[in-house]
Amino acid sequence: MNWNQLTSKGQIDQIKANSTNQPALIFKHSTRCSISSMAENRLERAWNAEEIPSMDTYHLDLIQYRDISDxxxxxxxxxxxxxxxxxxxxxxxxxxxxxxxxxxxxxKRIFDGLVTV
Incomplete structure (x- = not known):
């Protein structure tokens, strides 16, 4: 996956504004949690950019940026x-x-529902 790193609250406002043209995915990850690491790994292994070509993907390190999560x-x-x-x-x-x-x-099911033919 080609993650964009979330490091500021301003990025959230920009994601919200840009999502009128293109959906975005935000993954909130705790570097201290094995379940979080497993979920991240499963998502990265399954991700197929050809199936979901127009979705921006954002990654948030919850430990470093808890204020952004809030x-x-x-x-x-x-x-x-x-x-x-x-x-x-x-x-x-x-x-x-x-x-x-x-x-x-x-x-992918949610993304497919957003795509208009």
Missing amino acids: YIAATFKIPHESPQVLIISDGECIYHNSHMGIAYHEI
């Missing part, structure tokens, strides 16, 4: 979890899941 929770009105994946489209969180619920096939 900002994400407040902005999208989604309780904080770790690990957690969110899909942002048209400025809203349209999907979120955590722990073992993070699955490529679910992300």
